[in-house]
Structures are given as C-alpha cells and as structure tokens.
Amino acid sequence: MIPYRSSGRIMPLAFLPEGVTGIVVEIRGGINASRRIFELGITQGVSVRVVRSMGPGPILVDVRGARIALGRGISMKILVEVVG
Amino acid sequence: MIRVALAGNPNVGKSVIFNNLTGSRQHVGNWPGKTVEKKEGYAKCFGEEMYVIDLPGTYSLSAYSIEELIARDYIVKEKPDVVVVVVDASNIERNLYLVVQVLELGVKTIIALNKMDLAKSTGVEINVKKLENLLGVPIVETVAPKKIGMDELCRKIIEMKESEEIQMRIRYSDILEGAIHDLIEILEEVKEFRDYAYRWLAIKILEGDNAIMQEVEEKIKTVSLKERIYEIKKRFEEKVEDTEMYVINERYRVIQEIVSKTVHVSKKVTLSDMLDQAFLDRYIGIPIFLAILWILFQFTFIVSTPFVDMIGDFFAVISNNMANVTGISHLDYLLFGEYGVLNGIGMILSFVPLIMALYFALSLFEDFGYISRAAFLMDKLMRKLGLTGRTIIPMILGFGCNVAGIYGTRIIPEEDDRIIAIVTNPLMMCSARLVAFAIIAAAFWGSMAGTILLSLYVIGIVLAVSISLVLKKFVFKGKASPFIMELPPYQVPSIKVAASQAWARGSLFFRKAGTVILFGLLVLGVLATTDVTTLSFTDDVQNSIVAVIGKMLHPIFAPLGWDWRLVIAVIFGFVAKEIVIGATAMLYGVTEDEFASFIAQHYDPVVMYAYMVFVLVYVPCIASIAAIKNETGSWKWTLFTILYEVSLAYLLGILVLFIGGFI
Numbered sequence: 001m002i003p004y005r006s007s008g009r010i011m012p013l014a015f016l017p018e019g020v021t022g023i024v025v026e027i028r029g030g031i032n033a034s035r036r037i038f039e040l041g042i043t044q045g046v047s048v049r050v051v052r053s054m055g056p057g058p059i060l061v062d063v064r065g066a067r068i069a070l071g072r073g074i075s076m077k078i079l080v081e082v083v084g
Numbered sequence: 085m086i087r088v089a090l091a092g093n094p095n096v097g098k099s100v101i102f103n104n105l106t107g108s109r110q111h112v113g114n115w116p117g118k119t120v121e122k123k124e125g126y127a128k129c130f131g132e133e134m135y136v137i138d139l140p141g142t143y144s145l146s147a148y149s150i151e152e153l154i155a156r157d158y159i160v161k162e163k164p165d166v167v168v169v170v171v172d173a174s175n176i177e178r179n180l181y182l183v184v185q186v187l188e189l190g191v192k193t194i195i196a197l198n199k200m201d202l203a204k205s206t207g208v209e210i211n212v213k214k215l216e217n218l219l220g221v222p223i224v225e226t227v228a229p230k231k232i233g234m235d236e237l238c239r240k241i242i243e244m245k246e247s248e249e250i251q252m253r254i255r256y257s258d259i260l261e262g263a264i265h266d267l268i269e270i271l272e273e274v275k276e277f278r279d280y281a282y283r284w285l286a287i288k289i290l291e292g293d294n295a296i297m298q299e300v301e302e303k304i305k306t307v308s309l310k311e312r313i314y315e316i317k318k319r320f321e322e323k324v325e326d327t328e329m330y331v332i333n334e335r336y337r338v339i340q341e342i343v344s345k346t347v348h349v350s351k352k353v354t355l356s357d358m359l360d361q362a363f364l365d366r367y368i369g370i371p372i373f374l375a376i377l378w379i380l381f382q383f384t385f386i387v388s389t390p391f392v393d394m395i396g397d398f399f400a401v402i403s404n405n406m407a408n409v410t411g412i413s414h415l416d417y418l419l420f421g422e423y424g425v426l427n428g429i430g431m432i433l434s435f436v437p438l439i440m441a442l443y444f445a446l447s448l449f450e451d452f453g454y455i456s457r458a459a460f461l462m463d464k465l466m467r468k469l470g471l472t473g474r475t476i477i478p479m480i481l482g483f484g485c486n487v488a489g490i491y492g493t494r495i496i497p498e499e500d501d502r503i504i505a506i507v508t509n510p511l512m513m514c515s516a517r518l519v520a521f522a523i524i525a526a527a528f529w530g531s532m533a534g535t536i537l538l539s540l541y542v543i544g545i546v547l548a549v550s551i552s553l554v555l556k557k558f559v560f561k562g563k564a565s566p567f568i569m570e571l572p573p574y575q576v577p578s579i580k581v582a583a584s585q586a587w588a589r590g591s592l593f594f595r596k597a598g599t600v601i602l603f604g605l606l607v608l609g610v611l612a613t614t615d616v617t618t619l620s621f622t623d624d625v626q627n628s629i630v631a632v633i634g635k636m637l638h639p640i641f642a643p644l645g646w647d648w649r650l651v652i653a654v655i656f657g658f659v660a661k662e663i664v665i666g667a668t669a670m671l672y673g674v675t676e677d678e679f680a681s682f683i684a685q686h687y688d689p690v691v692m693y694a695y696m697v698f699v700l701v702y703v704p705c706i707a708s709i710a711a712i713k714n715e716t717g718s719w720k721w722t723l724f725t726i727l728y729e730v731s732l733a734y735l736l737g738i739l740v741l742f743i744g745g746f747i
Contacts, residue, residue, distance in 0.1 A: 038332040057464030064177040069460045071567025
C-alpha cells in the first residue's frame with residue numbers, strides 16, 4: 001500500500017460540506033465496518049464527493065459513480081483531505 | 085441441461101433478467117436452512133434446456149453475510165456451467181468488483197451489461213469491445229425491461245458452455261501474483277483441493293478468509309505442505325501489513341485501470357440526482373416519506389378490497405347451499421359451517437389479495453429505489469432511538485403484515501439490532517388488526533374512527549420504540565451497527581417483477597399461514613359446537629366447551645370490563661387477529677354485519693378502546709410467532725416476545741380504563 005502524502009486540510013468525512021470533494025487518507029475503526037466500506041469502493045486514495053449531508057445525521061457520498069449512504073459514526077472515522 | 089447462475093449486486097435488474105429467461109417456469113422458496121429467498125427456474129433457448137438460479141444480490145463474495153456465503157458456496161460447490169454476472173452499466177466501476185471476484189473463482193463467466201439505456205442517458209459511454217478484451221469475458225449489452233439482449237445472452241450462454249475454459253486475464257501486483265503463484269504450486273499437490281479453483285483458493289488463503297483457513301487446517305494432512313502454505317502467507321503479511329485490505333485495494337486498482345481505458349463519463353446532473361434533491365431534502369423529505377406511506381396503504385386497500393369482498397361472497401354462497409349435505413350435524417358444521425373448512429379456506433384466500441397488493445406496491449417502491457432512501461432519511465431519527473435507519477423498512481412492512489416485517493429484518497446486518505427489530509415488530513399494527521379495529525371504531529366513534537385508528541398506530545410505534553430502547557440499553561448494551569448502504573440510481577420499476585413477487589408472497593402466505601389459520605378455525609369450530617356435558621353437537625354457544633374455558637379465565641380479565649365472550653375471542657386471536665371479530669360475533673350469536681351495532685349498544689367506548697389496545701399489543705398471531713422463531717432461531721426470544729406482550733397489553737388495558745375514568 002502506498003502511503004498517501006497529504007498537503008491539504010484533513011478532516012473527518014462527516015464534516016465535509018455538501019458539494020465538496022475529498023480524498024480518502026485513512027479509515028479508522030473496526031475491521032468489519034472498514035472492510036464493508038472498502039468493498040463498496042471507499043478505499044485509500046479514492047475521491048469522495050458529499051452529495052447530501054443531514055446535519056449531524058448520515059451523509060450521502062458519490063464514490064466511483066455510486067451513491068453510498070454512511071452513518072454519522074462511520075463517516076467520523078473516514079479521514080479525507082479536502083480538495084474542493 | 086445447462087446450469088446457469090445469475091449473480092450481481094442488489095438493484096441491477098437481476099430479477100428482471102431472471103423473469104425474462106424463465107417466464108412462468110419458476111419456483112420461489114428459501115435456501116435450505118436459511119430465510120434468504122431462493123429463486124430457480126427453467127428456460128428453453130434455441131432448443132437448449134437451461135436451469136437458471138438467481139443467487140442473492142451481493143456486493144462481494146467475501147462471505148461475511150449470509151447472502152454472500154450462499155452465493156459463493158453455490159458457485160464453488162454446485163459448479164454451475166455458466167455464471168452470468170449482471171452489471172449495472174451506469175454504475176460500472178463498483179459493479180466490476182463482484183465481476184473480478186467471480187473471475188477469481190475460475191468459472192465460465194458472462195457479463196450482462198444491463199441498464200445500457202440508463203448509462204447512455206446519464207453520460208456514461210462504455211467501449212464494450214475493449215472491456216471484453218481487458219477482462220477476458222464475453223459481454224452482452226442488455227436493457228432487461230425491454231427484453232433487449234436476451235437472445236444474445238442465451239446464445240452466449242450456450243457458446244460458453246461449449247467453449248474451453250477462459251484464461252484469467254486480470255493480473256494483480258507482482259507481490260500478490262508472486263504469492264498466488266507460490267501457493268498454487270503447493271495446492272496442486274493437495275488432492276483434497278482438486279475440486280477447487282487454485283487461484284481463488286490461493287487468494288482466499290492470502291486474505292485470511294476464515295472458512296477457507298479452517299478447510300486448510302482440516303483437509304491438508306501433510307504437515308510439510310501446511311507449513312509451506314503458512315510460510316508464504318507469513319511472508320506476504322510481512323510485505324503488506326493488512327492482507328485483506330491489500331487484496332481489496334488491488335482489485336479496485338485493477339478495476340480503475342480497466343475503467344480508465346474503457347469508460348468515459350461526461351458529468352451530467354442526472355434525473356436521479358434531481359429526485360434525490362427532493363426526496364432527501366432536510367425539510368420536505370419526511371413529509372414526502374409520509375405521503376408515500378399513505379399512497380402505499382391506500383393502494384393496498386383500494387386495490388384489494390373488491391377481490392376480498394368477492395371471494396368472501398363466493399364462499400358464503402357456496403357454503404350456504406351446502407349446509408346440510410352430509411346430514412350429520414357436526415360434520416356438516418365442520419365442513420360447511422361458518423367456521424368450517426370451506427369458509428376457512430375462503431377466509432384465508434380473501435387475505436391473499438391484500439398481501440399481494442401490499443407486496444406489489446412495496447416491490448414497486450423498492451425497485452424504484454425509494455426504500456433505501458427512506459432508510460437514509462430516517463437514520464438520524466432512528467439512531468436517536470438506538471436503532472439503525474434500516475429498521476424503518478421492516479417496521480413499514482409490519483404495518484402490512486408482521487410476518488412480512490419479521491422476515492424483512494433480514495436486511496439488518498447486525499444480529500443484535502435484528503433481534504430487537506424482530507421482537508418489537510408485532511407492535512406495528514398490521515392490516516389484519518386494522519380490519520378488526522376499523523369495524524369497532526366505526527361502530528363507536530363514527531366520523532372520528534380515523535383518529536381513533538391513528539391513535540392505535542401511534543401507541544404501537546411508541547411502544548416498539550420504548551421497548552427497543554430498553555432492550556438496547558439493558559440487554560444488548562451495545563451501539564447501533566454502522567449505517568452503510570448503497571442508494572441505487574432510481575429506475576422505472578418493473579411491473580412484472582412486482583407481480584411475480586406479489587404472486588410468490590401471496591401463495592406462500594396461503595400455504596404457510598393458511599394451514600395455521602385453518603387449524604385454529606377448526607379448533608374453534610369444534611370447541612364452540614361441542615356441548616360441554618354431552619360432548620355432542622350443539623347450536624348454542626352458551627353450553628359449549630369454549631364457553632366454559634372463557635368463563636374460567638374470565639375473572640382474570642374482569643378488571644378490563646369484558647365478559648367471557650371477549651375473553652374467548654382474545655384466546656382465538658392468538659391464532660390470527662383477523663378472526664377476533666368473527667369469533668366475537670359468533671359468540672354473541674349475531675352475524676358479522678350486525679356485530680358493530682350490537683357491541684356499540686353493549687359496551688362503553690372506554691372499555692372498547694382498552695379492548696382494542698389489548699388486542700393491538702397482546703400477542704402476535706401464530707404465523708408471526710413461527711416467523712419470530714425462525715428468524716431469531718431461539719425459543720427464548722419467542723417466549724420473551726409472547727410474555728412481554730401479554731403483560732404489557734394487560735397493564736395498558738388497565739391504564740386506559742384508569743385514564744378513561746377521568747374523562
């Protein structure tokens with residue numbers, strides 16, 4: 001796995017505003033949840049755009065052309081670098 | 085006979101392709117020992133007989149969910165001649181993940197590149213020829229609802245069956261391929277694994293797949309071989325840290341490479357995005373959700389009512405004309421009486437249109453893509469209650485039928501959350517109780533009946549939520565499972581799939597629940613027509629065995645203001661809630677039509693409201709108890725459900741009377 005070198009601002013995916021894109025830097029959390037996220041295409045280095053954010057609720061992201069809904073808990077554990 | 089297995093992600097149109105291929109020659113049941121739906125059928129294409137099996141929709145074959153395990157085991161153990169992976173062309177990158185996993189299995193594979201029309205309209209262009217070459221797999225472009233590409237698919241299946249094994253063209257990184265190569269050399273020496281695809285086995289060993297590692301441990305007898313396998317695995321682990329993540333990443337890296345060469349996406353705001361703007365809106369999203377729920381139920385009842393009435397009338401006429409055919413009064417009653425076999429079958433049949441209409445509508449909304457949106461929308465609210473967004477779906481299903489709701493909990497991946505959803509589902513007021521309550525409410529409250537019914541819905545929901553919270557906090561002491569779910573692109577729902585779903589569910593209900601209901605009715609019939617002293621036939625319910633039982637239990641329920649007849653009705657409501665009204669009418673010796681005005685004269689509205697609350701809460705019907713047992717796999721939870729509900733119902737009944745005393 002190539003370590004991802006980041007230069008921009010890094011934050012949990014949960015805090016990314018609607019319409020903003022980020023690149024996944026790190027996924028923390030339990031093996032089970034992480035693997036499910038990975039298999040749905042949210043892997044390190046992939047770009048993720050927030051389509052809809054329900055405040056402190058779940059978020060909807062566009063990743064690899066698919067729409068994936070992520071609960072608050074899980075989206076706090078995905079760290080992204082903001083690319084705009 | 086060519087054996088074909090259909091694989092694919094959920095919502096890619098797999099069911100439509102299955103329907104197109106098999107037509108009416110299909111059978112819906114469950115996988116042995118599981119509650120996952122199994123669909124199989126037969127097709128005849130260009131003179132060739134085909135057996136087609138529709139594997140459960142999955143995103144991967146990692147075997148972490150029941151569905152994944154079923155799909156993978158089928159391909160590995162049953163070895164279908166050809167696997168058709170149905171791929172959503174508009175969402176190709178993510179869909180290729182499953183394709184790549186199927187290819188690892190080394191089976192003859194065809195891709196049905198479905199939803200080509202949608203892909204084009206959303207600005208996705210695919211160079212199919214090039215994609216075929218890069219993957220090494222024949223691709224058939226399809227638009228399943230229009231049956232485009234079906235002949236071509238059949239032709240390719242036949243060709244594929246005859247052809248030689250296809251070479252695996254996908255290559256992962258040198259580190260991974262090196263380890264795979266070394267492992268295959270060893271595995272080829274193990275005769276116990278002769279049936280397996282070595283490449284797949286090697287990858288699974290490197291990933292550390294639990295099931296496969298166990299097989300390695302058990303099947304390989306030669307210690308030196310085993311040691312060599314562990315040695316290679318260890319070296320791989322040292323190089324890549326997290327092996328499983330590494331392999332997943334490798335698959336996506338390869339897919340990304342292929343996609344970058346074959347797929348061109350011109351960004352467009354899609355119709356799907358526009359619909360999501362409305363459906364997932366912070367403010368209007370929930371009102372739309374409520375409106376859709378309303379439509380769902382209006383549809384279910386308006387469509388089914390004429391059929392329900394027709395079937396009821398038909399059986400009434402027949403049984404009236406048959407009344408004294410055998411001349412033996414007991415037998416006549418059991419066969420053709422009001423609660424006899426014939427009318428029983430009529431009653432069960434009359435529920436079939438309701439269930440079919442409900443499933444038809446649900447299937448349309450599911451197919452359309454709305455059900456998963458509802459889960460997303462409700463996640464925040466449900467999380468506050470300690471539940472996951474997905475719980476909303478079995479809850480909604482429960483409003484139609486608790487049996488459906490309980491089976492619907494299968495979409496909740498975490499065991500704890502699922503059990504909570506199962507044992508609280510009976511509190512969702514099902515359509516059977518609604519029918520009974522509607523009659524009572526109309527008799528007592530006239531134009532206010534709707535509000536009364538609504539209040540019962542609310543009581544059920546509030547109770548379900550409270551019990552969920554208590555269970556979550558004190559029994560499971562855990563957090564809600566993470567909410568991870570794909571929201572598929574919206575699509576025009578398939579009427580055919582909805583119809584076949586409705587038919588399958590309707591007939592399943594008739595067979596499974598039907599026998600239970602019929603049995604319950606017969607027991608009621610015998611007990612109600614057997615004289616308690618002479619044990620011979622009696623017309624007079626007052627002297628029947630039923631009356632004795634009711635009178636015996638009556639003191640327990642006297643504080644609720646019932647007479648013994650209502651006690652009996654509640655006992656038989658255990659069999660099925662839909663017979664409560666009929667049983668009560670029979671016990672009072674009035675017809676069902678006269679029943680409403682009769683009880684309105686004899687009971688106080690508060691007592692009747694308390695009665696309805698009791699009936700709402702006390703026990704799910706026998707069919708739903710069977711479902712709870714099946715889905716929790718434990719008598720403990722089944723008994724727990726019965727116990728908590730009976731006691732809760734009793735307490736609430738008392739509470740209603742107490743509060744009602746002040747009004």
